[in-house]
Amino acid sequence: MVIHSFLRGGRMNLVSKLGETAQSKPDRTAYIFGEQTETYGGLQQKIDCFAEGLREIGVEKGDHVALLLGNTPHFVIAFYGALKAGAVVIPINPAYTPTEIGYMLTNGDAKVIVALGQLLPLYEKVHESLPKVSCVVLCETGEPLREPESTEVKMKLKSFTNIMKPPVRPFPEIDAEDTAAILYTSGTTGRPKGAMLTHQNLFSNANDTARYLTMNESDLVVAALPMFHVFCLTVCMNAPLMNGAAILIVPKFSPAEVFKLIKKHQATIFSGVPTMYNYLYQYEGADETGFRSIRICISGGAAMPVALLKSFEERFGVLVLEGYGLSEASPVTCFNPFSTGRKPGSIGTNILNVKNKVVNEIGEELPAGQVGELIVKGPNVMKGYYNMPEETAHTIKDGWLYTGDLAKRDEDGYFYIVDRKKDMIIVGGYNVYPREIEEVLYLHPEIAEAVVIGVPDPNTGEAVQCYVVPKNKTLTEDDVLSHCKKHLAKYKRPAAIVFMDEIPKNSTGKILRRALKDILTNQS
Structure with a gap:
């Protein structure tokens, strides 16, 4: 009934x-899970x-x-x-x-x-x-x-x-304005806050994202990201189900399993965070024909190094579209357009019914090319944080959601995330954006992963410190510093390189800068 x-x-x-x-x-098939196929x-x-x-x-x-x-x-x-x-x-x-x-x-x-x-x-x-x-x-x-x-x-x-x-x-x-879900933020800046998303928020974002990506009934969307996370919830579950597509549910991400399942079921859309793409690219048993059925790869959750994006596309013959979102926006606000082309390194343009803009500290929109805070407005923006009216008032002003991310816009309306506002490093009065340095590090052929944080410095206020996972043990600090010297101004160059076997990440694969800072604090 x-x-x-x-x-x-x-x-x-x-x-x-x-x-x-x-x-x-x-x-019509709604989902595939192991040997089980379920209809709508x-x-x-x-x-x-x-x-x-x-x-x-x-x-x-x-x-x-x-x-x-x-x-x-x-x-x-x-x-x-x-x-x-x-x-x-x-x-x-x-x-x-x-x-x-x-x-x-x-x-x-x-x-x-x-x-x-x-x-x-x-x-x-x-x-x-x-x-x-x-x-x-x-x-x-x-x-x-x-x-x-x-x-x-x-x-x-x-x-x-x-x-x-x-x-x-x-x-x-x-x-429409009834709360449908409370999604807790990752808590990278303190206690998690519960973003209250309404039925209108979730439905509009799932529908608009699907239309923007031309998702249709013939698609099979891989759900390898954790379903409890808003990225998977909207892009890999709600959006397909709102458009009669099917979901390929992957219990736990592993490169071997992803390659096997995509090839077996001829999946058409894959979504992941940059670290997942890195694991797939680095996987020794990678099947370079395994992604032939995929018509769109979607990357979000963090900025994808341009070097990795280009290498992945060349090796597997796919198109990777970067987007941007946050829990408070259900989450998608920007995507590189599927129909009119993308720009590597960009998070794309406004999705349907959503407006993004870059503003200065008093909320005035900045011209193209200038760095400021990215703010968002649309039917996808949360009604507020659960039981946190002061935090809500600080985050939503005049209907605009202040993301805390530093960004810039080009003349064509494409947005670029420069860094988290809180992650920016100030070296001797100069602004240094970790992402810029990380992009340079990923250009080095012997670096598998890299992350940059600011550390206290008695002379410059802060200094740049790099954490690197090498592809082999022969890589030295001098090798990395020499590489950076070719690409970075003096004040942006790392003061120290720390080699690690693995960089700490949360459940979605997002690198935890705060965990690195905690390690540093405990060692000092």
Whole structure:
């Protein structure tokens, strides 16, 4: 029994648009996961049953449902099922520590948790500090769930399969401005903040991104990025499902698995962060014919070194389009146009219905070529941070979202991220942008990865320090410094080179500069 849900005023949302496709093309493939293929009709039925199951365990419109799930069909069903029940979804990285997860569950006022079965021991450790959580729905992942020791925990546990119930009454009406999801920022500058995204935010961004990338029903989109992250959520899940395309769900990123699955299923769109492209490029077993079915590669999450972009394209015969986004904007604001060409190193132009501009410190728009803060306006911009009115007022001014990223625009309307405002290094009064130095480092044939931070210096205020992962152990500090001398002005050159086996990254592959600074602090 399919019971549709529409936005007031007849405007579409994620749930109703998927329901429309399920009704008109029930036999079209919605996702592939391992040996399992699910149709839109089958997916819709599961979503409806999960939504009804949530209502039976006490979820009402506006309640918060946290998802601690990896890349499995459970995530798709639970995300859309919770929305259909009128709930607010809080996706959380299941690999976070108990302290990090506990903070988000508490700060986000989660009433129900939907989690991987293997996270039961974690919940047992923290359940006493989560009095607002009334139920934990555990997903079966092949291993039988063990009996919890605590009676209190046992009473709160439900099985994902067992709560599924056919719907018996209409689902709540959804308003465009109702909060659909709370996405916690990565916390690279302090405690994570929960960005409240409305149904209008998520639907408009998924739809506009898909149209901008010419996503269509014949596409098979690889979801190798973590689904709990906004990049994958919009570009690899919501956008395809809003356009009748199929998703190839990859449980965990590995170069070998990505090459194998793309070739096996003839996928057409791949999305990743720069480090994923670097791993694919560096992989010794790379199949250079493996990407022949791919018509678009999408890169986001961080700036992609131009040298890597060009090398990847030449080796695998694909087009890599860079874009830009942030959790607070659902997330996409810019993309290199698929139809009219791209510019390497650029994040592209405004996507449909979204405006970006570069401003000075008093909010005045700067002319082409000048560096300032990138600000964004559109139907994708969040309504604010959950329970943080002061942070919201600081970030959203006159409808514009202040991103904290330094950027510039060229005469053709293409934007370029120069660096994070907080990452800029000031050497003797001169502004030094880490990305510029990183681009130079990636030009060196013996450097696999590189990241640059500022460190205190008694003479210049700050100095440039580089962290480098070499391709072989013969690379020396003198080699790197000599290379930089050819390409960089004196004040931009590194004061020190630190060789590492691996650079710290978060779950999406984004390099953690803050972790490097913490290492430096602990060593001093």
